[in-house]
Amino acid sequence: MSTMVLQQVINGIVTGGLYTLIAMGLSQIFGVLGISHFAHGSVVIIAGYLGYTFTRVLGWALFPSVILSIICCTVVGLLMERFAYRPMMTKPQINIFILALGMLFIVDNLAEMIWGPDPLAIQAASNVPIHIGPAVLTTFRLAVVLINFAVLFGLWGLMKFTKLGRSIRAMAQNREAAKILGVNLNQTSALVFGIGSALAGLCGIFYTSMIQIVPSSGGTLVLKGFAVMILVGLGNIPGTIVGGLIMGLVESLGATFISEAFKDSYGFLVLILAMLFKPDGLFNRKTQIKY
Amino acid sequence: MTPLSRHIWEGAKKSVLKITGMSFKYGKVEVLHGISINAEKGKITSLIGANGAGKTTTMKAIMGLMPISGGTIEWDGTTLSGKDPSDVAKCGVALCPEGRQLFPNMSVYENLLMGAYTRKDKEEIKETIESVYQWFPRLVDRRNQMAGTLSGGEQEMLAISRALMSKPSLMLMDEPSWGLAPILVEEVGEIIKSINAQGTTVLLVEQNAQMALDLADYVYVLETGKIVLEGAGAEVSANEEIQQAYLGV
Numbered sequence: 112m113s114t115m116v117l118q119q120v121i122n123g124i125v126t127g128g129l130y131t132l133i134a135m136g137l138s139q140i141f142g143v144l145g146i147s148h149f150a151h152g153s154v155v156i157i158a159g160y161l162g163y164t165f166t167r168v169l170g171w172a173l174f175p176s177v178i179l180s181i182i183c184c185t186v187v188g189l190l191m192e193r194f195a196y197r198p199m200m201t202k203p204q205i206n207i208f209i210l211a212l213g214m215l216f217i218v219d220n221l222a223e224m225i226w227g228p229d230p231l232a233i234q235a236a237s238n239v240p241i242h243i244g245p246a247v248l249t250t251f252r253l254a255v256v257l258i259n260f261a262v263l264f265g266l267w268g269l270m271k272f273t274k275l276g277r278s279i280r281a282m283a284q285n286r287e288a289a290k291i292l293g294v295n296l297n298q299t300s301a302l303v304f305g306i307g308s309a310l311a312g313l314c315g316i317f318y319t320s321m322i323q324i325v326p327s328s329g330g331t332l333v334l335k336g337f338a339v340m341i342l343v344g345l346g347n348i349p350g351t352i353v354g355g356l357i358m359g360l361v362e363s364l365g366a367t368f369i370s371e372a373f374k375d376s377y378g379f380l381v382l383i384l385a386m387l388f389k390p391d392g393l394f395n396r397k398t399q400i401k402y
Numbered sequence: 403m404t405p406l407s408r409h410i411w412e413g414a415k416k417s418v419l420k421i422t423g424m425s426f427k428y429g430k431v432e433v434l435h436g437i438s439i440n441a442e443k444g445k446i447t448s449l450i451g452a453n454g455a456g457k458t459t460t461m462k463a464i465m466g467l468m469p470i471s472g473g474t475i476e477w478d479g480t481t482l483s484g485k486d487p488s489d490v491a492k493c494g495v496a497l498c499p500e501g502r503q504l505f506p507n508m509s510v511y512e513n514l515l516m517g518a519y520t521r522k523d524k525e526e527i528k529e530t531i532e533s534v535y536q537w538f539p540r541l542v543d544r545r546n547q548m549a550g551t552l553s554g555g556e557q558e559m560l561a562i563s564r565a566l567m568s569k570p571s572l573m574l575m576d577e578p579s580w581g582l583a584p585i586l587v588e589e590v591g592e593i594i595k596s597i598n599a600q601g602t603t604v605l606l607v608e609q610n611a612q613m614a615l616d617l618a619d620y621v622y623v624l625e626t627g628k629i630v631l632e633g634a635g636a637e638v639s640a641n642e643e644i645q646q647a648y649l650g651v
C-alpha cells in the first residue's frame with residue numbers, strides 16, 4: 112500500500128511538471144495580453160507529433176529532433192500571435208475566445224488526418240530503472256524532472272532580474288505606461304508567445320515520450336493548464352510549479368485509489384474546491400497580476 | 403531640496419516644441435481641431451482647459467501614443483509626428499502621465515529602472531537613480547516597496563522620478579497635482595520649478611488652473627479641442643473671462 116502511494120507520488124511529480132510547463136505559458140499569455148490561448152494545446156501536440164515523426168518515422172537522432180520540434184512549434188505559436196490574435200486584439204474578447212478554440216479544433220482535426228487517431232509515442236532515450244526504496248523511477252523520468260526544474264528556474268530568473276523580464280511584467284501591469292516608457296508592445300507580445308510556445312513544445316515532447324499522444328491530447332492538456340493557472344492565480348512562477356504538482360499528484364493518487372476512469376477529472380475537482388474557498392487563487396494575495 | 407545633479411540635464415540643449423495645426427480623431431470623432439502650441443526652450447508652458455477639452459489627448463499625441471490626423475509636431479528641429487513612443491523618448495521627450503500609471507507590483511527601484519528603458523549604459527542609469535534619490539529622499543527608504551502600496555504623494559513623486567529617469571530635455575506633465583492635498587500640490591509645484599530651473603523644458607497640463615498659471619511662463623487655454631486664448635502667464639491670469647471660468651473669482 113505505502114509502496115503504491117510512494118510510486119504514485121513519484122508519478123504525480125513527474126506528470127505535474129508537464130502541467131506546470133503548459134500552465135506557465137498560458138498564465139504569461141493571459142497575464143500580459145489577456146488572451147485565453149486554448150490553441151496552446153495545439154502547440155503542445157504539434158511538438159509531440161513532430162518529435163514522433165522525426166525520431167520514429169524519419170529515424171533521426173533524438174536530441175536534434177527534439178530541438179527542431181520545439182523550434183517548429185515555437186514558430187507556430189508566433190504565427191498564431193502575429194496573424195490570428197494580433198489583428199483581433201481590438202475586437203471584443205469573445206472573438207478571441209472563439210478564435211482560440213477554433214484553432215485548437217482545426218489542429219486537432221489536422222493531426223488526426225496526418226497521424227491518425229491511434230496513440231503514438233516517442234521512444235525515450237534511456238530508460239534505466241532507478242529504485243527509490245520500493246518504488247521505481249526511470250532515468251528518463253528523472254531527467255524530465257530535472258530539466259523542468261532547470262528551465263523553470265531559468266525562466267524565473269529571466270522574469271525577475273533581466274530588463275526583458277521587467278518589460279514583460281511592466282506590460283502585464285500597465286500596458287500604456289510601458290508604451291510611454293518606450294517598450295515595444297508588439298515585440299514583447301511576440302516574446303511572451305515565443306517563450307510560452309517553447310515551454311509548450313518541451314511539454315509536448317515529454318508527454319509523447321512518457322505517456323502517449325492522440326489528437327485530442329491538446330485539448331485535455333490545455334484545460335489542465337488553465338486549471339493550474341486558475342488554481343494558483345496569474346503569473347506567479349513558484350505558485351505555478353506547486354499548482355502543476357498538485358494537479359499531477361491529485362490525478363495519479365485519484366487514479367490509483369479511487370478510479371482510473373475519472374483520471375482527468377480529479378484535478379478539476381480540486382480546482383472547483385479551491386475556487387470555492389480561495390476564489391483569487393491559492394497563492395495570490397491580490398487579484399492583480401504579479402511575478 | 404538638494405539640486406538634482408547636473409548630468410541629468412545634459413540633454414537640455416536649446417530647443418523648442420512646435421505643434422502646428424494638430425488634429426486628432428478617436429475613430430470618426432475629431433477631438434482636436436488643428437491646435438498650434440509653441441513651448442519655448444527652458445520655459446514652463448501650461449495648457450489649461452475644462453474636463454474633456456483634449457489636454458490628455460494632446461500629451462499622448464506628442465508622445466506618439468496615438469497617430470494624429472493632421473498637422474505636425476516638432477521638437478528641437480526633429481519631427482515627432484509619426485514616430486513611435488520609444489523613438490519620441492529617444493528624442494529626449496518624457497511623459498509623466500495622467501493618473502501616474504505606475505507599475506503597482508514592481509518596487510520603487512524597478513519602476514525607476516523602467517523609466518530608463520530606452521537608455522543603455524547601466525552605470526549611468528545607476529547614477530541617475532542616485533541623483534533622483536537625492537532629489538526625492540522619501541523614495542530612498544521605500545526603494546524596495548511595491549509602488550502600489552505607496553501613498554498618493556509618494557506615488558506622484560515616483561511618477562515624476564520615473565519620467566526623469568530618461569534624462570528628458572522636454573518633460574510633459576499631465577495633471578501632476580491630481581488627487582493631492584494642497585500642501586503636496588505646493589511641493590509638486592516647487593519640484594516642477596526645480597526641474598525647469600535645471601534647464602528642462604516643461605509642458606504642463608493642469609485642472610488646477612491657479613497652479614498652472616502661477617508656474618507658467620506662457621499659457622494656452624484649450625476649449626473643446628481648440629485653443630481659445632494664449633498669452634504670458636500673468637496676462638492670462640488677469641483676463642476676466644479666465645478668472646471667471648477657471649479661477650472661480
Ligand SMILES: Nc1ncnc2c1ncn2[C@@H]1O[C@H](COP(=O)(O)OP(=O)(O)OP(=O)(O)O)[C@@H](O)[C@H]1O
Nearest residue numbers: 428433451452453454455456457458459460500609
Ligand atoms: N479612448 C477614447 N475614445 C474615444 N473618445 C475619447 C477617448 N479618450 C478621450 N476621448 C474623448 O476625447 C475628448 C478629450 O479627452 P481628454 O482626455 O483629452 O480630455 P482632458 O482635457 O484631458 O480632460 P480631463 O481634464 O478630464 O483629463 C473627450 O471628449 C473624451 O471623451
Ligand SMILES: [Mg+2]
Nearest residue numbers: 457458459500
Ligand atoms: Mg486629462
